[in-house]
Amino acid sequence: MDLIYSSTRNAKEKVTASQAILKGLADDGGLFVPDRIPSLDVTIDELADMNYQETAYAVMKQFLTDFTEEELKDCIQKAYDSKFDTKEIAPLVESDGAYYLELFHGPTIAFKDMALSILPHLLITAARKNQVKNDIVILTATSGDTGKAALAGFADVKGTKIIVFYPKNGVSPIQEKQMVTQKGDNTYVVGIHGNFDQAQTGVKKMFQDKELAAQMDAAGFQFSSANSINIGRLVPQIAYYVYAYAKLYKKGEIAKDEKINVVVPTGNFGNILAAFYAKNMGLPIAKLICASNENKVLFDFFRTGTYDKNREFMLTSSPSMDILISSNLERLIYRIAGNDAAKNKELMTALTSDGAYAITEEMKEQLADFYGNYTSEAETAKVICDLYDKTGYVIDTHTAVAAGVYKKYKEETKDTETKTVIASTASPFKFTRSVMDAIDKEKYDSMTDFELVDELSRIGHVAVPKAIEEIRTAKVLHDTVCEVAEMPEVVKKFLAI
Template structure:
């Protein structure tokens, strides 16, 4: 069955998977969605015996139907290799009454590696399939993790350049060091004076700038995206939820068709949307629990049916979730609006002009799969300390948000369904916050002294991603105002 993609904002017109990956964002500013979510055509018992790479093929072949078997398997083989420090790629750890799905064993020790290891290969394959002559410029905004993972994925990939914008003082010191030390002749990192939403809005404006597109075309360039708005990011994320369920079956942890709950710490909504797609593919997932930090715009949405970004932006110790405009939620809104592109476009316009929109009671009824929760800064810190004291397991701040929300949900609902918690980053990425939570004296220690101390108390070896930036020189030091983002891109590319 061929799967084509359409925009969430225009009723007519479709593109192939490779065309959607190349474009990133639809011409009307909408996001590409599959016309239908395909159903798994292999059994869970078959999947239980498969490697991560084999599972990836079984899932992705159903979405990326204009890729040949050879093309797709080649992309998967290049992505999920020795860059990951564990053979399982996404191992499950049973701790504290839940299963932590560790998505941080890739090159940059965060879950973004799971999709951004393969996106460059999907993109360059898509370019060849569509006879693209232009150099592809990956333009992306990051709240901390996407940037480094995208930079690592695209570094020195022929026919591409990558420009990453991040909020100065809005990411952890380790996250910033990972980005500003990135090697690669085609990599560029720019800090902005503003927050992540400012960076993301600036990038979206450039995607929609027809005059800029014309100037780029004349200079031999075209934009594409590495953010989770790109369907080439979302599809690979579906894989690890399918894989997690199959591995729990293989380990005898689940009976046949026994449902699980999934908890995802999320800001931009892509990672939990991937779990929703996995459920729609036939994975027995009961509740999708959306975990927020103090920037609880998603929690409030699930409670009230109103999405309202008109609020204080709070800098937290889980910066990858410090987001007030959750871009991927648009894909879910489109779905629960009965795939009514006109209705969805009206709500997205309201979000742009008024900073809010409200869904109908009928749409709210279609959100029964989801529930929301949030954790305060103190609760996050307490959760890291509690789990470490009880089990010896050390988690990062984002995973702690999810863990805390899970336990609150369980207490309030009495739901004893077995639960997978998406563990989205290594504690080494947020060492100072983690060590503060564990009541270690961090004030007089450098970031890398803290890294060594964390290794000592956790018994977990310092990841290569941290070791390689200890003494790495800063290669990117540009800082601009948000209004100057477009000019910064033109300067980097030499577009007059």
């Protein structure tokens, strides 16, 4: 039976999976959600013998039901190929009592590659299925990683253009260099004078701008999104949690149906929502551990039931999580509100007007699967240093936030027996200075960014990723900077409309 998607803010807006991927955001500003979470139709023993591509198909076919088997398998094969530096695609590494799910072996060395390698293929297939004649303009806000992964995925893809907005002083030097050196005649990168939340809000406003949509259509263009608000981003992420569980089972690390914990460093809430969907497909997950940095809006939400973005915005060493509006949380709110679009819309309207909303006690009771906490800047650095000193394993700042919260979870709950997977979301090479400062600031303080890269390779016994080697001498190709209010004009200028 085909899965139908509807808007979290209007139950009457219903679309197929391919239409949801094409639109990105619903017309009313809501997010597309499936009318039910499908169950896995393969056994754990079957999953244990599958490679990553086969696992991805087993999961994604359940959600993308209007794609044919041939279409979906073609998208998967094109996505998960030699652009990843390991055949496993998402290897598990055991270190200091936890299993780190390394999601950074793709072309831009961050977990966003896991979904953004396949999204262009899903999008082009969806356009073909729905007889779309316009060119697709991917409009994306990034807190650091989505931007480069989306740019790499869509570069020179026929029938598409991609425009990425990022906070000019809110990403790491490596992240910025990766974006502004991106090749491709259809790629555009813009730094804004503002933070990620302002970039994301600006993008959402453009999606809802009817006048701009009409101008775009007249010029032969239509918007879609590569942010995690697009269901085509979220569905591929479910696959790696299923894959990780199956690999633990195959290795004999867990018994059949044994529950595991999953820890996810979380900003926009998409990655942990994918784990929640995996649990609801039947994957034996005990706790979903939501790890925040000092922008701890999600930690406060899980503790109090009130989501309040009215607070100081912190720039941290884990910039991809420097977010105060966690867009994907809306999909969870919709679900715990009993799939009530009107109730969800009321809460989201309050967030827009007042910067806060509070859920009911009844809704709060449905969050029992989640545990939230945060790791401070000082704690993040200590986690990196301690893990390296103890094991020689080097993790990035975002993964360290997750590891720090996992330590607090064990201390608070006394749950030290449940096998636990930590989503390792970026290569330490992406945040070299923060990582090396954590290990020995005095020793490495005077080194340049690329000297630090070589030193990290030496002490961590890991080859420098191709993505880093490529930008050592790469030429800056994008230098546009604008105010938040100027974002629509910049888009029109790029598209000559």
